[in-house]
Amino acid sequence: MPGREVLPSTLRRSPDKAQRTWEKTHDSAVETYGEGERAHRTAFAAVKHEFEKIGDHWEPKGRKGPSDEQAAGGGPARRAPTAGGVDANAPKEHLMEVARKLDVPGRSRMTKPELVKAIQKANNRQTAKARGD
Numbered sequence: 001m002p003g004r005e006v007l008p009s010t011l012r013r014s015p016d017k018a019q020r021t022w023e024k025t026h027d028s029a030v031e032t033y034g035e036g037e038r039a040h041r042t043a044f045a046a047v048k049h050e051f052e053k054i055g056d057h058w059e060p061k062g063r064k065g066p067s068d069e070q071a072a073g074g075g076p077a078r079r080a081p082t083a084g085g086v087d088a089n090a091p092k093e094h095l096m097e098v099a100r101k102l103d104v105p106g107r108s109r110m111t112k113p114e115l116v117k118a119i120q121k122a123n124n125r126q127t128a129k130a131r132g133d
Contacts, residue, residue: 002027006040010085010127011047013057022047044085053085053123054098056130061087062094084120095119102126 004023011022026043033039048067051058061067068083087094095115099107102122110118 009131010053010057013130014051015058015060017060018047018051018058021050048082048085051085052087052090052098055102055123055126058085061090065089083116084123086116086119086123088116 002023006026007019007022011019022043025046026039029039029042033042047058050061050064052061052067066089067086068088086098092112092115095112096107098119099110099115099122102119104110104115104118104122107115107118
């Protein structure tokens with residue numbers, strides 16, 4: 001199925017560049033691996049190199065590159081948990097700014113790993129709200 005038809009809702013609310021990245025990568029991955037989870041994971045990996053999830057959509061990162069440990073190592077044989085679109089490799093100051101945008105309570109006392117988890121949780125809540133879940 002073409003990437004445009006299976007575009008996730010978080011990407012529908014994101015910049016055109018993020019949508020195009022996901023669609024092109026998804027379509028290429030479908031040709032290589034077939035339709036399914038692997039094509040979707042591959043497409044999201046490409047998006048995460050240039051964008052980060054903030055709330056219910058994706059925004060451009062200040063730099064290109066992997067967003068978490070899984071993205072840095074990658075590969076189908078290596079399955080580590082991802083940060084769900086949070087740029088876990090960003091400096092703590094950036095994570096504090098994102099947490100402020102999302103109004104994460106207690107952010108000033110959080111460590112960097114705690115901020116990543118709190119942002120991921122806030123993102124999931126806003127995505128569910130945007131979907132009407």
